[in-house]
Amino acid sequence: MPELPEVEITRRGLEPHLTGRRVAGVTVRNPNLRWPVAPELSARLPGRLVRGVSRRGKYLLVDCSGGWLILHLGMSGSLRILPAASPPGKHDHFDLALDDGTLLRLRDPRRFGAVLWTETDALRHPLLAGLGIEPLSPEFGGDWIYRQTRARTASIKQVLMDGRVVAGVGNIYANEALFRAGIRPQTPARRIGRKRYGILADAVRETLRLAIAAGGSTLRDFVGSDGAPGYFQQQYGVYGRAGLPCPHCGRPIAEVRQGQRSTCYCPRCQT
DNA sequence: CGCCAGGCCTGCACGC
DNA sequence: TGCGTGCAGGCCTGGC
The missing domain is CATH 3.20.190.10 (MutM-like, N-terminal)
Structure with a gap:
């Protein structure tokens, strides 16, 4: 989780x-x-x-x-x-x-x-040494993702979830950030331009910031160190909402699988 | 019962 | 040949 x-x-x-x-x-x-x-x-x-x-x-x-x-x-x-x-x-x-x-x-x-x-x-530990950029750091931005993705044939969602590129973004927040940015998760990463990557970087930052402010997401068992649950799941736009209306346009949220993980998106708002 | 779930390392196959 | 890349499997328990 x-x-x-x-x-x-x-x-x-x-x-x-x-x-x-x-x-x-x-x-x-x-x-x-x-x-x-x-x-x-x-x-x-x-x-x-x-x-x-x-x-x-x-x-x-x-x-x-x-x-x-x-x-x-x-x-x-x-x-x-x-x-x-x-x-x-x-x-x-x-x-x-x-x-x-x-x-x-x-x-x-x-x-x-x-x-x-x-x-x-600790940062030289084999498990940490290869991690990508911290998405909440000042260096993370549209230009940075743009440069990282020129040779990638993978979809933008898979790149966002690739810890060697961006550290810490998992399935929920990749789905939510792409919804916020209006970008379809299946889009090949190399086909997205600088301007859209600027929008996506802002969306990733804002999604993470809002989630932290809400105490994170509690889907089944996550609790904070004081035992309190998070409430960000109440703000989900697409994750876990397949078939439910898009909060922007009201059309049903679609669900597909990418790399054995579920992807939820709005076919109308995300292009 | 089968299937699904927030992660991510490992091994393998592929193409340049 | 070597490297980057991209899949699929595996590790577990619990809930529907």
């Missing part, structure tokens, strides 16, 4: 609880996530000062003074701050105990998420 807005909501919620604290302990209840949780975590983390929490794409980076805890929420993960000794549920696979007695807890029913540890620069 979690795309960039949900990860950013999580980051903002965690930061004040983690920054300046020391790690008191680590509990791994089920190490079988996307990659096995490294056993050395339990030895390497306790005692470290948490300096801050940042985000790269959909990855959360916890700066642990000489090492980085890299967290990914996969499809169904969520992170919460809880009181000491909170009883774990069935899918609560990982806890970080802090020196004030609180817990950072990962819940992830599908276990597509990840808990990684590195003692070199």
Whole structure:
């Protein structure tokens, strides 16, 4: 579930609880996530000062003074701050105990998420090194996407979802941004010009900004670090709305598949 | 029961 | 031959 807005909501919620604290302990209840949780975590983390929490794409980076805890929420993960000794549920696979007695807890029913540890620069980790531009950074704009897409035969939606090009945009927000921009998702990326890419870049930024402001999207299991759901799904224009009227023109929203993912769009407003 | 779901790495096939 | 590119499979559980 979690795309960039949900990860950013999580980051903002965690930061004040983690920054300046020391790690008191680590509990791994089920190490079988996307990659096995490294056993050395339990030895390497306790005692470290948490300096801050940042985000790269959909990855959360916890700066642990000489090492980085890299967290990914996969499809169904969520992170919460809880009181000491909170009883774990069935899918609560990982806890970080802090020196004030609180817990950072990962819940992830599908276990597509990840808990990684590195003692070199987190941004050089193999999983992060190849990530594309941050869509909320000042460098991201129409010109940038235009230059990136000249040799791409893939559709614009698949390019938006390609983390090596743009980091953090997943299926929901790719659908929504293309609707906002009035661009048909199947359009070959190389056939879109500079001007339309300017509109698309603005649409991506605005879609992400609005989603963050709404606390992200809660479709089934996402909650923020305080347990609160997001409400952006109430503002969806097309995602999950196949057959329902387009909010602009009233015509039915269409659904197709692209790269084994569902694409929703308005055949009239998106050309 | 089958199918679907917010991610994304890996391996393979293809064309230049 | 090598590289960029583009597919499909796989990892899991839960809900309809």
